[in-house]
Amino acid sequence: MVTAAPASDIDLYTEESIRSPYRDYRALRDLGPAVWLAQYQVWVVARYREVYAALHDHETFSSGSGVALSDAINERMRGTTLASDPPYHDHVRGLINGPLTPKALRKHQALFQEVADDLVDKLLGQSTFDAVTDFAQVLPLSVVPDLLGWPAEGRERFLPWASAAFNTVGPMNERAAAEVPAMREMWQYIAEMAESGRLRDGSWGADLVTAAAAGKVEKQLIPSLIGDYLVPSLDTTISALTSALWLFGRHPEQWHAVRADNSLIPNALNEIIRYESPARGFSRLLTRDHAFDGVELPAGSRVLMLYASANRDERKWATPDVFDIRRPNAKDHVGFGHGIHGCVGQGLARLEGNSLLTALAKRVRHIEVGEPTWRVNNHIRAIASMPATLTA
Amino acid sequence: MRILLDVKRCEGHGVCAETAPELFRLDDDGELVVLFDGDEIPAGQEDASASAVRVCPVGALRRQP
Numbered sequence: 001m002v003t004a005a006p007a008s009d010i011d012l013y014t015e016e017s018i019r020s021p022y023r024d025y026r027a028l029r030d031l032g033p034a035v036w037l038a039q040y041q042v043w044v045v046a047r048y049r050e051v052y053a054a055l056h057d058h059e060t061f062s063s064g065s066g067v068a069l070s071d072a073i074n075e076r077m078r079g080t081t082l083a084s085d086p087p088y089h090d091h092v093r094g095l096i097n098g099p100l101t102p103k104a105l106r107k108h109q110a111l112f113q114e115v116a117d118d119l120v121d122k123l124l125g126q127s128t129f130d131a132v133t134d135f136a137q138v139l140p141l142s143v144v145p146d147l148l149g150w151p152a153e154g155r156e157r158f159l160p161w162a163s164a165a166f167n168t169v170g171p172m173n174e175r176a177a178a179e180v181p182a183m184r185e186m187w188q189y190i191a192e193m194a195e196s197g198r199l200r201d202g203s204w205g206a207d208l209v210t211a212a213a214a215g216k217v218e219k220q221l222i223p224s225l226i227g228d229y230l231v232p233s234l235d236t237t238i239s240a241l242t243s244a245l246w247l248f249g250r251h252p253e254q255w256h257a258v259r260a261d262n263s264l265i266p267n268a269l270n271e272i273i274r275y276e277s278p279a280r281g282f283s284r285l286l287t288r289d290h291a292f293d294g295v296e297l298p299a300g301s302r303v304l305m306l307y308a309s310a311n312r313d314e315r316k317w318a319t320p321d322v323f324d325i326r327r328p329n330a331k332d333h334v335g336f337g338h339g340i341h342g343c344v345g346q347g348l349a350r351l352e353g354n355s356l357l358t359a360l361a362k363r364v365r366h367i368e369v370g371e372p373t374w375r376v377n378n379h380i381r382a383i384a385s386m387p388a389t390l391t392a
Numbered sequence: 393m394r395i396l397l398d399v400k401r402c403e404g405h406g407v408c409a410e411t412a413p414e415l416f417r418l419d420d421d422g423e424l425v426v427l428f429d430g431d432e433i434p435a436g437q438e439d440a441s442a443s444a445v446r447v448c449p450v451g452a453l454r455r456q457p
């Protein structure tokens with residue numbers, strides 16, 4: 001049966017919707033399995049089942065012409081793993097995923113735990129601190145630039161670059177346009193790093209340069225692949241780590257449960273990412289006509305898949321707006337995406353989250369948090385700032 | 393029904409092993425070990441195999457008649 005395609009004038013990119021998106025997500029889910037977003041001239045898929053199905057049908061839902069909403073950024077993304085289809089995708093993913101597998105990351109576990117333990121020690125000595133700058137940013141910023149092999153110079157630009165990159169993944173609105181100079185700066189900087197051999201020997205970045213020298217990958221693709229490492233590895237994790245503190249501060253009984261049983265930590269991390277998904281969602285281009293439950297989308301359509309909405313879909317989750325670290329199916333979330341483009345750094349994110357929650361569980365009896373203020377970014381959902389206090 | 397593992401896509405995230413411990417496990421080195429012979433799904437493991445395919449975060453597993 002073919003039904004008239006549902007359409008909506010909901011604008012997901014107003015400041016209000018970015019700060020409190022869940023009502024809009026629910027309205028979009030209730031309108032249908034795919035909804036035409038008139039203002040942005042794209043389809044949006046907001047229900048879990050359809051997002052999951054699209055992510056596992058990469059032949060129909062192509063990433064090769066970009067996963068952002070604007071043509072200019074989609075053009076710039078070419079060559080990245082994110083914006084690719086097989087067989088090229090499998091080739092470049094194989095070039096970057098080696099050091100990010102859980103197996104390869106094991107050798108960093110002790111260092112991560114040490115950084116996390118020291119951080120918690122230090123924060124216990126402070127009366128109040130900021131959950132973002134003093135807590136969530138510390139571990140990612142102390143390990144990622146080193147692993148990438150980046151010299152000291154320019155590291156202070158990583159967070160502004162990541163923020164800029166995620167702002168431009170949505171439509172080319174004023175918020176995104178304002179970031180274009182920062183993006184240009186980032187790509188120039190990365191290109192210089194790839195050229196000059198300044199990345200530390202044996203680092204993720206230097207290994208890519210070596211692979212190019214050995215003819216395993218075209219040299220001009222190296223900046224895009226370094227971008228694959230740099231851009232998604234900070235803001236996303238920092239968002240989830242801040243949310244962890246916020247949610248455990250607001251749900252002390254669940255924090256007590258984690259302290260009593262550390263084996264709850266992996267599922268708690270899944271639930272945190274489900275509940276406050278850092279990445280809003282990416283788009284795909286339809287290579288052929290496709291119908292979602294009678295809603296027909298023509299070949300050539302751009303389709304925005306809202307991971308953050310799928311993770312709150314009442315068709316999939318029991319009491320989706322309740323934070324529950326014991327939720328039996330929390331690991332089904334699509335907060336890392338899913339399928340062949342599933343987040344290549346999810347093992348790194350899990351290791352960072354595990355290290356910090358383990359460190360907190362060892363020492364911290366009570367987490368007190370104040371009111372968060374939310375960041376305004378086209379793509380990343382994250383707390384901008386929040387006072388917090390830890391009690392031993 | 394068979395279950396096919398794309399070895400090149402598998403990154404060892406281990407979600408299949410959590411979901412279907414009778415079919416998959418990670419060894420001490422973090423390598424995926426398939427706990428059945430060949431690619432035929434063992435009797436009584438139809439549901440477990442479907443769950444393992446569904447949860448693989450990187451699309452490395454699929455079922456095929």
